[in-house]
Amino acid sequence: MEQATIKTPQPPYYTVVFSAQMSERTDGYEDMAMRMVELASGQPGFLGIETAQNPNGSSITVSYWVDEESIRNWKKNVEHQEAQRTGRAEFYQNYTVRVGRIDRDYGFDASA
């Protein structure tokens, strides 16, 4: 998953900014990350997800949601909770999750 530019509907909508630093151990990480993107995409209220990862193992993943309830439900999803535990135990040195609301957006497209 190397997609960092998606379309979203008119604001307002809600966002989760997940900023992380990987630990040394990365076996199985990519599979888990791809599965989480697939799982998130099927959740009620999901609008899209963007992710970028630096060569040094730091990464930013931003997901967009219709409302805060959708975000809370996603956090509580059983398979996602298992992945969160695995992430803390094996894959992440540290991370920060920031939840908020997008109020306005604008963009540029050279091909438009």
Place this chain on the structure above:
Amino acid sequence: MEQATIKTPQPPYYTVVFSAQMSERTDGYEDMAMRMVELASGQPGFLGIETAQNPNGSSITVSYWVDEESIRNWKKNVEHQEAQRTGRAEFYQNYTVRVGRIDRDYGFDASA
């Protein structure tokens, strides 16, 4: 700049999520990007910035600010405006800027 995990104060605070796809041309981009991070860091109300770039040239940069006025002032900064023009003319195939407010955050640190 490959820093994707910074410390921020207690929410609420404001954020700009800049998601971009580079064009083919990248000469001079890294210098400009580093200069913009340096310039942003000196602006009133700046709290921090995180960025990650994929090998395919898509990237996410998230900056954090005390209030919306700080974000508006940063957008209007003369040197930043020149960089925005250069970015559209030379470096970016497309981008989206999303502005919003972070209401809560939490994190994990294996070394804590």
